[in-house]
Amino acid sequence: VAIGYYFVLSGLIFCIGLTGVLLRRNAIVLFMCIELMLNSVNLTLAAAARMWAGPDGHVFVFFVIVVAAAEVVIGLALIVNLFFRRGTVDVDVPQLLRY
Amino acid sequence: VELLLAVEQGAVHANEVVTTSTGVIGLAWLIPVVPLLGFLVVLATTRTLRERTAFIAIGASAIALLLSVLVTVQVVGSPATYVRPMPTWLDVGGFTVTFDLFIDQLTAVMLLVVTGVGFLVHVYSIGYMHGDPRYGRFFAYLNLFLASMLILVLGANLLTLFLGWELVGLSSYLLIGFWFEKAEYASAAKKAFITNRVGDVSFMIAMFLAFATFGTLDFLDLIENAPALASGTAFVLVLLLLGGAAAKSAQIPLYVWLPDAMAGPTPVSALIHAATMVTAGVYLTVRMSPILVQSLDAMVIIAWIGALTAILAALIAVRQDDVKKILAYSTVSQLGYMFIGVGVGAFREGIFHLVTHAFFKGLLFLAAGSVMHAMANRTDLWGMGGLRKVMPITFWTSVAGWLAISGVFPFAGFFSKDQILTEAYNHGFLAIWIVGLLGAVITAFYMSRWFFLIFLGERRFGDEIHPHESPASMTVPLIVLGVLSLTGGLLNPVHSGPLFNFLAPVVGPIEELAFEPAGALPEFALIGIAALAGLLGILLAYLAYVRRDVSQGRMVEPIRGPFAELAERKFFVDELYETVFTRAGGRFAEALVWFDTRVIDGAVNGAGALSMGVGRVGRRVQTGLVRGYVAGLVVGALVLVGVLLVQVR
Numbered sequence: 140v141a142i143g144y145y146f147v148l149s150g151l152i153f154c155i156g157l158t159g160v161l162l163r164r165n166a167i168v169l170f171m172c173i174e175l176m177l178n179s180v181n182l183t184l185a186a187a188a189r190m191w192a193g194p195d196g197h198v199f200v201f202f203v204i205v206v207a208a209a210e211v212v213i214g215l216a217l218i219v220n221l222f223f224r225r226g227t228v229d230v231d232v233p234q235l236l237r238y
Numbered sequence: 239v240e241l242l243l244a245v246e247q248g249a250v251h252a253n254e255v256v257t258t259s260t261g262v263i264g265l266a267w268l269i270p271v272v273p274l275l276g277f278l279v280v281l282a283t284t285r286t287l288r289e290r291t292a293f294i295a296i297g298a299s300a301i302a303l304l305l306s307v308l309v310t311v312q313v314v315g316s317p318a319t320y321v322r323p324m325p326t327w328l329d330v331g332g333f334t335v336t337f338d339l340f341i342d343q344l345t346a347v348m349l350l351v352v353t354g355v356g357f358l359v360h361v362y363s364i365g366y367m368h369g370d371p372r373y374g375r376f377f378a379y380l381n382l383f384l385a386s387m388l389i390l391v392l393g394a395n396l397l398t399l400f401l402g403w404e405l406v407g408l409s410s411y412l413l414i415g416f417w418f419e420k421a422e423y424a425s426a427a428k429k430a431f432i433t434n435r436v437g438d439v440s441f442m443i444a445m446f447l448a449f450a451t452f453g454t455l456d457f458l459d460l461i462e463n464a465p466a467l468a469s470g471t472a473f474v475l476v477l478l479l480l481g482g483a484a485a486k487s488a489q490i491p492l493y494v495w496l497p498d499a500m501a502g503p504t505p506v507s508a509l510i511h512a513a514t515m516v517t518a519g520v521y522l523t524v525r526m527s528p529i530l531v532q533s534l535d536a537m538v539i540i541a542w543i544g545a546l547t548a549i550l551a552a553l554i555a556v557r558q559d560d561v562k563k564i565l566a567y568s569t570v571s572q573l574g575y576m577f578i579g580v581g582v583g584a585f586r587e588g589i590f591h592l593v594t595h596a597f598f599k600g601l602l603f604l605a606a607g608s609v610m611h612a613m614a615n616r617t618d619l620w621g622m623g624g625l626r627k628v629m630p631i632t633f634w635t636s637v638a639g640w641l642a643i644s645g646v647f648p649f650a651g652f653f654s655k656d657q658i659l660t661e662a663y664n665h666g667f668l669a670i671w672i673v674g675l676l677g678a679v680i681t682a683f684y685m686s687r688w689f690f691l692i693f694l695g696e697r698r699f700g701d702e703i704h705p706h707e708s709p710a711s712m713t714v715p716l717i718v719l720g721v722l723s724l725t726g727g728l729l730n731p732v733h734s735g736p737l738f739n740f741l742a743p744v745v746g747p748i749e750e751l752a753f754e755p756a757g758a759l760p761e762f763a764l765i766g767i768a769a770l771a772g773l774l775g776i777l778l779a780y781l782a783y784v785r786r787d788v789s790q791g792r793m794v795e796p797i798r799g800p801f802a803e804l805a806e807r808k809f810f811v812d813e814l815y816e817t818v819f820t821r822a823g824g825r826f827a828e829a830l831v832w833f834d835t836r837v838i839d840g841a842v843n844g845a846g847a848l849s850m851g852v853g854r855v856g857r858r859v860q861t862g863l864v865r866g867y868v869a870g871l872v873v874g875a876l877v878l879v880g881v882l883l884v885q886v887r
Binding site: 161164230231237 | 860863
């Protein structure tokens with residue numbers, strides 16, 4: 140399989156994720172879309188690592204996975220708290236930090 | 239051979255410098271310190287001791303006088319420039335100023351005049367100030383003045399001199415405004431202080447220039463290095479010093495404060511505004527005479543300022559009706575003669591006139607105070623007359639003062655004024671000589687008018703006033719000064735008399751300037767002309783004010799006309815200054831206020847308003863919608879990617 144296809148695929152996944160983040164209001168869905176975007180990037184990095192036959196891309200992927208894991212913990216905690224306080228997971232509802 | 243000759247001539251002039259901390263010179267620091275302590279003690283005890291506190295002040299001035307006499311005996315006995323080392327005042331990066339005392343022949347003369355007249359005025363004030371609610375404070379201020387003036391005279395560098403210079407200004411301010419309940423008197427004090435500040439600025443710049451040029455302010459170094467001075471620097475330096483001197487010594491254009499300073503008690507007028515403080519400018523210029531002689535142009539300016547001041551003030555004095563105002567303008571005029579002396583290179587004659595003037599003008603002021611004391615503080619000449627019989631001592635001492643200032647032989651003023659004018663002639667200043675002679679006629683005229691209207695003729699006041707001779711504390715100083723006014727000429731009766739030779743080592747080398755006489759008139763002719771000028775003035779005044787008195791019975795001012803009117807209004811100089819400086823200054827201040835409130839405050843407030851406005855618009859971005867922020871992020875990322883792409887291509 141040519142390397143270009145990997146990039147196209149990851150680009151598509153990224154755009155799907157991005158669209159989801161912009162359009163959806165459910166925090167869980169939003170969160171999953173962010174994961175989608177992160178993993179599309181991971182795919183790109185892994186593909187590129189293969190292309191140049193070096194370890195750099197793989198190292199980056201591991202970092203992203205570790206950071207994403209930490210981010211999941213904080214993000215889910217936020218969402219749970221939001222649900223307990225407001226009874227909703229709609230991201231448009233909490234608007235305290237505005238002018 | 240020529241070099242040897244020059245060295246020999248220099249040796250005649252140069253004083254040996256003796257640095258000593260022993261003997262009489264070692265004690266000289268007490269001369270200013272004792273009156274300073276007197277000032278503090280009198281202030282502290284004025285409530286408990288009441289009027290007895292005066293004796294502390296008088297004691298302090300007597301000790302200062304005694305020490306001054308001892309110092310003078312030392313300087314006369316073994317002439318030299320004595321330097322008494324004292325603690326350091328400032329030591330900043332190579333700039334060192336000490337409180338060292340500088341005692342030479344000129345210092346000795348000044349010390350005697352200041353402490354002598356100072357002591358007499360202290361004694362006189364016992365009677366004059368009796369019953370005043372602030373009696374003690376008056377004596378404290380007198381002591382403060384004495385200490386300040388002595389610091390001025392004794393300082394060994396320009397900065398110490400300036401310290402005394404400012405302190406006498408302060409004492410003068412405090413004493414002019416002594417009766418500050420009257421708003422007029424308080425503002426006279428302010429006028430004196432502010433006018434002097436103008437001169438002080440000039441003096442300070444002079445010090446900066448002196449320091450930049452010489453790297454020191456010590457008199458010894460200044461005098462030693464003066465001959466190496468560039469003529470342009472010397473010219474500027476002398477003019478700046480003149481600016482300071484003109485304010486303190488009431489010369490054109492800064493003389494306007496002195497007549498108003500008559501608001502102070504009369505002993506103050508005698509001591510500060512006639513005999514001592516106002517001569518500080520003359521002292522300064524003579525002290526700096528080695529620098530003066532480096533710039534003949536500047537000296538000519540000094541001479542002309544003196545001449546114009548002498549004639550202008552004399553003209554104004556002719557039409558004043560206040561016994562003290564006449565004397566005030568007369569003082570301005572006589573100080574003008576001293577400046578003529580300095581300007582034409584007659585430094586020693588200028589100092590001689592300073593001394594005799596201290597005698598006769600101090601006397602005249604004290605006599606005026608005695609008259610006011612007798613006349614229930616009235617000062618109008620036209621409300622007096624015939625006081626000759628009721629106040630014999632004041633009358634006879636006034637005769638001495640009047641004849642001395644009019645320049646009648648053998649009174650003191652005759653010698654000193656004549657010698658200044660003779661020198662002006664011999665040094666080629668013909669126009670100044672003529673102006674000076676004219677001034678001498680007018681001086682004799684207005685002083686005779688003063689004298690005749692007070693003491694001669696019929697009494698022109700009502701029965702409610704009972705004039706009487708003053709107490710002994712006032713008449714004794716009058717008698718002492720009267721005798722000095724009569725005999726003061728003996729200090730220097732001929733042109734190179736004792737005082738002249740005594741002062742020779744301390745003045746600048748005027749013979750280097752090679753003056754040419756203005757004409758061929760011999761010395762005795764010059765003396766004769768000067769003597770006639772005085773007599774002419776007296777004769778004119780006699781015809782105008784004594785003869786008419788007899789014939790008309792009623793006294794009116796016989797000299798009228800537009801010019802007399804102009805003199806009466808003091809040539810509108812005060813009004814001119816009011817318009818040019820006070821009003822214009824006010825306008826300038828208003829413009830600055832406008833600039834401050836509009837431009838400066840505007841800039842500050844504008845900066846605040848700007849950030850408020852930006853915030854008001856900018857906070858719209860904060861919507862609180864997470865997805866909005868994400869959208870912004872995406873747009874930003876796209877822009878960055880776009881920029882990168884463009885750059886790569």
